[in-house]
Amino acid sequence: MSNRDKILSAVKQNQPTLVSLPEVAQFDKYFTESITEFKKVCEGIGATLHFTDSYESIILLLEEQFATARPVVTSIPELAAINSSSAIFNSPQEYENIELVVIKAQLGVAENGAVWITEADVLERALPFITQHLAVVLHKDMLVATMHDAYKLIGKDNYGWGTFIAGPSKTADIEQSLVLGAHGPRTMTIFIMGTLL
């Protein structure tokens, strides 16, 4: 018998009597899609938030904060002006020296400060990890309260790869001291786009 059949038949024989799948309750009365809540959580996990209503102001801010000789890559057409002209890459390894990556986030989750991005938002899956600094642009209307709400929006989307990113990469593997910048980006900046009340 193949390993597959051996395992499957043992599982079939040993699995308990079928019990039904529970409904997942609606919990949203406790959390709201509040920007203040989102900001607080994001800052708690080491990200920086900016409110903005135009791509021009994002460009100004990025140029001021990330003035550097190293390449900047963005997949957002409106920010094309900050793309390094030399930025043509044939393999993910070539992104090795990227200083800053700016991408769009599809949604943000207030309860945990995570933003959802998929392959469609990046040029290469490695991009948001290999860069020294990551910035994302999130429309304020795309903020949801909880992970349940997030998966309602993600739904049956047919992405090849997608990820929640919550703050800069981090580790506390040495004596539980938190260090930002483990193997991924050392900082994360979130631009909330849209006129605020």
Next chain:
Amino acid sequence: MNAKKQDHAALSEIFNKDEERVNWHDETLWWVRQKRDKAAFGVPEWEALRETASAIKHHTLSNLHDYLTTFEQKAVENGIVVHWAAGAKEHNDIVLSLLNKAGTNKMMKSKSMLTEELHLNEFLKEQGIETIDTDLGERIVQLLEEPPSHIVLPAIHRKKEEIGALFHIHLGTPEGNADPKLLTYAARLNMRDVFLTRKVALTGVNFAIAETGEFVVCTNEGNADMGAHLADIHIASMGIEKLIPQRDHLAVFLRLLTRSATGQPITTYSSHFKTPRKGKEIHIIIVDNGRSVQLGREDFRASLKCIRCGACMNTCPVYRRSGGHSYHNSIAGPIGAILAPNLDMKEYADLPFASTLCGSCSNVCPVKIDIHQQLYKWRQIIVQEGYATPAKKAAMSGMNFVLSNPGVFRAAGKAGRWVLRHAPYIAANKFDPWYKHRELPQAPKASFNEWYRKNREQHE
């Protein structure tokens, strides 16, 4: 490994030689436990979430055969190659053949407790393959040539000065420097080269979704993604129990996992892998290694609900004061002590005794595994099967005596250590110095003594 010959009590004794370190270990893990509490209390529906997670897992286990085949079918449709491995040998051979096919003798690997269980690194080393663990904590213990002592915090038993000395030798950091920031940065620089040059990356799997054939990997460091997205071949090793039915069930589990593990609201990265990158490969290895047997053990099958958050270890008074290595098993702590006897009852006969049965593990478990009750049940079986040492049996029957004579081990000093050495599992009442750390969200229905007596009657 000569450590294998020593049981939990003897290994605890070694760990307890350095009292300062033990205290530090104890306090650090308790601090992590407190962070977990804070995060859990911040979610008013916490208990309902635990209940739901537990019920989803129960349902999944009751329909596991069909979920496994659906998952396989969907994954294959997504362009993923699915392999099945009955045990360690089969799994490790598959990894080796994939490395051979790729024509490389170098692999990078993010955290995977399953590959620890299957002793993959040792196997590959014998075959001339160099594996580099990319998670910082795992890299530290790998350089120290020792196993991880905790499933979430692999190097939690080591002080920063020791890591500084280790990195001075291996990464050339300045001698005597023990700054976690500097050491982390040195590891980051060093690991970049590994990520950029290795062709094969192995990762674990936190959740596998039957309806879509995708799988999710959670890390804080970003090392799983760095490896997977830069390699030509991504191998994902998963136990059969990692399945959940639907994508939106991830909401329940991702809300619980990291809050329980470290007190963070979610890991930095929760990556959903559905298809390989263009021209690249993803291989999933679905591993049994005793899990289907555990599935058939009515009293113990709930252990397969485990999502490896580590909360039961952080809260465990015995784990905190005996250290992960004292469990001489890839998974330490309370959950390790109920999983290990399924794999080898004789070898791990001591582990279910390495507990005070205080129940704190069951109280924090995000999927509501009745861990302490399973520990108790394993003790019955181990004694029945004749695997308990005479000392253990005697200590078991002497339990009531000690419990009703708190003076025997009331003091934190010598007597407490004596207890830890000779019968570490009996120190479970309010007279114990550990008691101050014990916090039960709900009042227990019966005192430990009553509970113990009642259970003993039932089982005898």
